[in-house]
Amino acid sequence: MASEHTAKAFDSDLQDLTRLVSEMGGLAERLIVDSVDALVRRDVALGQKVVAADAEVDKLQRIIEERAVLTIARRQPMAVDLREIVGAMRVATDLERIGDLAKNIGKRVAALESDFHPLKLIRGLEHMTDLVQSQVKSVLDAYAAHDLPAAMAVWKGDEEVDAICTSLFRELLTYMMEDPRNISFCIHLMFCAKNIERMGDHATNIAETVFYMIEGQAMVDKRPKGDMTSFATTVPGN
Amino acid sequence: MASEHTAKAFDSDLQDLTRLVSEMGGLAERLIVDSVDALVRRDVALGQKVVAADAEVDKLQRIIEERAVLTIARRQPMAVDLREIVGAMRVATDLERIGDLAKNIGKRVAALESDFHPLKLIRGLEHMTDLVQSQVKSVLDAYAAHDLPAAMAVWKGDEEVDAICTSLFRELLTYMMEDPRNISFCIHLMFCAKNIERMGDHATNIAETVFYMIEGQAMVDKRPKGDMTSFATTVPGN
Structure with missing residues (x-):
């Protein structure tokens, strides 16, 4: 920093950026909840609202990128x-992807026109969504608070999401x-x-960004990822 | 630019960046071809090679981001x-996503352990891949040459990729x-x-980046996207 003036101006710019990221994070969280709500309740209008609202998330990403570069x-x-x-x-890039998803x-x-509506599946999907939404919320809080242990907890928690997803896939296959x-x-x-x-993967990406911001280097550890692609080998008759 | 010296230093930095993006683009193109080759020929070793090589793409993205920011x-x-x-x-972000895919x-x-191997499907997949790889190549050339018409041709060409994908989905559903x-x-x-x-979508994103670089603003036009999500409604019995 060249001078106290520059330092202050930088702090103010950074506060603006952090505020925008937090706004974008709130929107992305909303879209996670609304999209699955729309799916579960077959609410086409809410689904369309999510599609429209994603444009807002995209716009915020461009604004954040622009401000960051300036x-x-x-400074x-x-x-x-x-x-x-x-x-x-980086966080804005991950939030933009969450919006897309x-x-x-x-x-x-x-x-979704079918009358088929198995409650167990729907509950599984809702459970996974709750988990992912809470991961996104926690990692955004960790980002705002520069809380590395909290970020690492999110990073490790993604295994549970992967496990639920794999079990959902197996059930869907059976149906x-x-x-x-069906x-x-x-x-x-x-x-x-x-x-x-x-979306859960993007929460872990954000956790890695928090690590980078605090530690000044990329995480070396590879995430212990539940490998979804193996589901086919466990299905009888395959 | 403050001085002629700064301008020259900037040009040299920019050349380095462009060279890195081109290197990353070559790698991403290779991964597109290899991944589908591995799939078509059930070549597990080649599949694993693709998985390993993606780390190289990720690394290049970080290097490009770092250099860009510096x-x-x-300057x-x-x-x-x-x-x-x-x-x-932005181009590096899209290429990184292509590597992930x-x-x-x-x-x-x-x-993929099944003996089921319908030639028509495989040919469809290969055709789609050829098209996408050529889209990625063309848009990277357009990026390097600052050729807006060429970039816009890629942008418009994505409809064909979407159409092949939809027809593949219908066939898969029938099987x-x-x-x-199956x-x-x-x-x-x-x-x-x-x-x-x-991957084709990322080629169109890169086309939009070329537009932004040359025109100084974001593209307003929405891409006439073939809507994949409607395939279910066309399937008999659903």
Whole structure:
């Protein structure tokens, strides 16, 4: 920082950025909840609302990127200050992806015409969504508070999300094999479940960004990821 | 630019960045081809190679981001020069996502144990992949050459990819309904097809970045996107 004036101006820029990220995070959380709500209640209008609201998330990402870049150019921050700005940009990228995934779920609501509506599956999906939403909330809090242990707890918690998703996939597969009329409905649910699982992945990305901001380096540890692609080998008859 | 010296230093930084993006683009193209090759030929070793190579793509993205940020901080570029740097970061983000999608296909190869291997489907998948790879190549050339018409041609061409993907989905659905033993195999192919379609989406994102770099504003036009989520409503019995 060149002077006290610059330092103050930088702090004010950074506060603006953090506020925007927090606003974007709130919106993304809302979209997670609304998209699955729309899916569970077959609420086409709510699904369309999610699709429309995703544009707001995209816009916020562009604003954050723009502000971040201008702050870097104007204030020439170094080391930890620079990492704060890069961190804001990275978190915004992950939140934008979460918005996209919610939008994809929102779009699928209109395509679900089947009368088939197995309660156990729906509950599983809701449970996974609650978990992911709370992961996103926790990691955004950890980001705002620079709380590394809290971020690492989110990072480790993603295994549970993956496990629920794998068990949902197995169940969906069983329904599909039982009755071909369930197939296209179940495929939509599979893509939705996969989207929710991916939202969880973005929460762990944000946790890694918090690590980077605080520790000044990338995390070396690989996340112990439940490997979804193996589900096929466990299905009888395959 | 403050002086001729700064301008030259900036140009050299920018050349480095462009070279890194081009290197990353070459790698991403390779992963697209290899992942689908591995899938088609059930080559588990090649699939694993793709998974491993994705780490290289991720690393390049971090390097590009780091260099871009340092260039902004050091050279304080304005207007068109700043857009060049932001453009490089955005392209790198899309290429990183393409790498992730290829890695996901690579992972699935090991899970494909079925003897079911319908040639028509495989040809459809290969055709879609050829198209997407050529879209990625064209848009990276357009990026390097600042060729807006070429970028816009890629942007418009994505509709064809979406159409092939929708027709593949319909065929896969038919196979699944015919014989439940095909289901889990077909689901893997569906996720792979969706991944390839998403790579095409990233090519259009890059086209939009080229527009932004040249025109100095975001594209307003919405892409005429083939809506995949409607496939379920066209399936008999649903």
